[in-house]
Amino acid sequence: MxxxxxxxxxxxxxxxxxxxxxxxxxxxxWTWLYEHKAGSFxxxxxxxxxxxxxxxxxxxxxxxxxxxxxxxxxGTVKRVYxxxxxQLIESVLMPYRDGRRTACISSQAGCAMGCxxxxxxxxxxxxxxxxxxxxxQAATIARELAERxxxxxNVVLMGMGExxxxxxxxxxxxxxxxxxxxxxxxxxxxxxVGIAPKIRQLATEGIQVTLAISLHAARDAERSAMMPVNxxxxxxxxLDAVREYQAATNRRVTFEWALIAGKNDxxxxxxxxxxxxxxxxxxxxxxPLNPTSGYDxxxxxxxxxxRFVAELERFGISATVRVRRGIDVxxxxxxxxxxxxxxxxxxxxxxx
Numbered sequence: 228m229x230x231x232x233x234x235x236x237x238x239x240x241x242x243x244x245x246x247x248x249x250x251x252x253x254x255x256x257w258t259w260l261y262e263h264k265a266g267s268f269x270x271x272x273x274x275x276x277x278x279x280x281x282x283x284x285x286x287x288x289x290x291x292x293x294x295x296x297x298x299x300x301x302g303t304v305k306r307v308y309x310x311x312x313x314q315l316i317e318s319v320l321m322p323y324r325d326g327r328r329t330a331c332i333s334s335q336a337g338c339a340m341g342c343x344x345x346x347x348x349x350x351x352x353x354x355x356x357x358x359x360x361x362x363x364q365a366a367t368i369a370r371e372l373a374e375r376x377x378x379x380x381n382v383v384l385m386g387m388g389e390x391x392x393x394x395x396x397x398x399x400x401x402x403x404x405x406x407x408x409x410x411x412x413x414x415x416x417x418x419x420v421g422i423a424p425k426i427r428q429l430a431t432e433g434i435q436v437t438l439a440i441s442l443h444a445a446r447d448a449e450r451s452a453m454m455p456v457n458x459x460x461x462x463x464x465x466l467d468a469v470r471e472y473q474a475a476t477n478r479r480v481t482f483e484w485a486l487i488a489g490k491n492d493x494x495x496x497x498x499x500x501x502x503x504x505x506x507x508x509x510x511x512x513x514x515p516l517n518p519t520s521g522y523d524x525x526x527x528x529x530x531x532x533x534r535f536v537a538e539l540e541r542f543g544i545s546a547t548v549r550v551r552r553g554i555d556v557x558x559x560x561x562x563x564x565x566x567x568x569x570x571x572x573x574x575x576x577x578x579x
Contacts, residue, residue, distance in 0.1 A: 229286045231260060232366055233359040248278060260288075261407050264370040289363040310336070310360060314353050317387050318364040320372075328372055329381040332364040334397050335388025340420050341455045342441070344485060344522045347387045356388070358399035362407075369408055382410055385418040385439070391425035401436060412436050418483065423460040423468035430475035438472065439481040439512070440465070444491055445499035462503065469507060479508045486527035486535065486548075487516045497535045501542025511539060511546035 234242065240253035255273055259265040266288070268279040291308040294315060298304050304320040314336040321329045338345070339352035361384075369379040382404055384390045390397040397417065404410045418439040419425065429438065444450035450457040460468075469480055482504065486492045500511070513535060515526035527535070532548045539546045 230290050231286050232289050232363050264373040266370050291363055320368050327380045330365045330368045331383050331386050333386035333388050334384050334390040334393050338388050340389045343453050355393040358396040361400035362403045381414045383416040390417050391419045391422040394425050420456045421465045423464050426468040426472050430472040442482045443485050445503045481510050481512050483512045485514050485516050487524045488527045492527040492531050494538050497538035501539050501544050504544050513548045
């Protein structure tokens with residue numbers, strides 16, 4: 228079965244020509260896929276029934292199979308998809324009151340970076356996703372939103388995996404998000420743990436995406452303990468790469484900081500962070516920790532988070548505390564997949 232989402236416009240045209248269809252049919256099919264965001268071939272009413280039947284028989288609209296889904300009281304929808312080889316990945320839809328509809332998508336099955344507090348890092352690395360598997364997560368959400376008269380406005384690659392560890396496939400998917408789904412480049416965010424050479428490479432791509440860097444500590448010893456990647460590219464090299472990126476792109480960089488009670492949420496840490504980022508066009512996104520079973524830590528309380536923000540502002544660094552979303556549906560990266568895997572490993576009660 229050929230996945231239509233894996234095909235370029237030229238490949239789609241070549242397929243239909245091989246089937247003896249006139250050239251304009253490929254334009255009609257492309258329009259159904261990416262403008263109307265059709266969820267089935269039956270919806271493609273200006274295609275002949277014979278062509279729709281053959282498409283249904285020989286092609287698919289993506290290869291993602293829904294394994295489980297949960298919806299939060301705040302409207303967040305968390306999903307686990309099964310891929311064609313049985314691997315599991317996560318995607319999240321986050322609706323906001325201002326009308327934004329944001330998809331958080333995965334770039335890998337698992338992750339090799341080993342960040343101590345991350346459920347995905349705790350499960351290890353399985354494989355890279357293809358550019359189509361990355362793109363299809365957002366395309367699926369965009370199609371479902373279109374069915375109810377809404378539009379996917381933002382995409383963040385903050386789901387499972389390290390995007391820059393799968394750089395080529397991620398960038399191919401990002402360009403398709405921009406051209407095929409019509410997501411503005413500045414509304415696409417790539418989040419990295421700080422792979423310095425790839426930050427430099429991104430600066431040469433000529434696409435105005437938003438770069439987010441997971442920081443979480445402002446001194447090398449503490450960051451290396453939390454994030455092993457820091458042993459390879461320490462804070463000095465990371466920030467050198469950021470400066471090169473900003474010189475080339477003139478783009479603000481977001482730094483993500485998981486606020487962990489009693490560990491990295493004190494005013495001394497805020498001052499260290501403020502000094503570290505001075506001189507950069509930077510914004511700090513503070514994220515109260517999503518607890519996981521594999522990490523002994525708790526989220527910072529709102530009052531301490533507010534003090535942290537105020538201290539950063541003394542250094543001229545803007546910061547906001549991200550609203551925690553989907554906590555009741557394990558919306559943190561890797562959490563729902565971990566639960567699905569546990570259920571699969573645990574035999575039903577009474578089983579031999």
